[in-house]
Amino acid sequence: MVDSMDNKAEEQGEGLKTSGEPSVRAPRRVRADAQRNIDSLLQSAMQVFAVSGVDAPVREIAEKAGVGIGTVYRHFPERSDLIVAVFRHEVDACAAAAATLASEYEPGEALSRWMQRYVDFIAAKRGLAAALHSGNPAFDVLPAYFQKHLRPALQNLLDAAAAEGKVRTDVDPDDLLMAVASLSSFSAPGDSQGDQKRRMIALLMDGLRYNATAPQ
Template sequence: MATERPLRADARRNRDRLLEVAVRAFSRDGPDVTLDAIAKEAGVGIGTLYRHFPTREALIDAAYRNELARLCDSVGDLLRDMPPDQALRTWMDRFVDYMTTKRGMGDALRALIASGGNPFSESRDQLTAAVSTLLRAGAAAGMLRTDIEPDDVLVGFSGVSLATAGPERREQAGRLLDLLMDGLRLQR
């Protein structure tokens, strides 16, 4: 079995830029946005786009999974840079942003699923692992309760996100996340 060679720095930048633009374009214009328009907005040729993503479905899948990875991979940096309770609260805001992006890409994701893809195959496991890490760090620091199921917390975040969809309700989402955070804190 051949192993994939790591991308050159310029190829990595092009790929990352294509994914960033694709999320924005699919959220704004839906699944029928032209790949040529995405390549142009990313500042690359269509051949570069197809080298990284041979099909529209591959681009949609990679764009969604990249957003998920960015969210989940941020846990380590947050825990390094701030106390665990603040890291969790900051991650909650990022989760709401992720859900907003996911909703924005809804038509594109549905088109991907209709073509036989499953962009969500690992989402729940990755999100639960991220929440688990944050909860364990908070419990170890004596800041968060130890009797919390990560999946329950994830459902709570999701509920807040769904109930407060739209930028005009972002302030309310923050207040609800603060309430949820208060319920997670260790009472002294």
């Protein structure tokens, strides 16, 4: 019952910014108007979640997208499905940013910039992280998705930077992702502006550069 949501429309949610492929596979899977509504819903959900948090009412999202409630539940049978879909979408965007940055900057700089991108991503997902650990089994699949997509992205950046001797070669991307995510959560009481977090993450990045093979 939980696993039976594979052929859902979530994967079809292209066209938001990375509409590379026309998203056609099987002969006419989803109707054009339906696809339009799905895109619109993901757009609206992303914005509403960002503003009002993941507890925002479904009706609000439906209204903003200009569709009825029934339409929402046709494509996302449960509220959590919408959340998961948005989360995946943003993970994809963050992973895609790695390739973009790698082509625009030299390896060390690309790595730095992507880490900042990643930190922003985690920070923005504060409310969602709470939902993640709320015991709802619907979110159990997210950590795996998280790791599966973000790990290779970071791996590439690390390899490129390591090839130039900018960073060490013995760091596990998973550890780095987890460590940064972990540091980004659990803020101390007096850390109002997140300064402590920033410092801790900066330190972590310095540790990454420690003992690199060559200064240049």
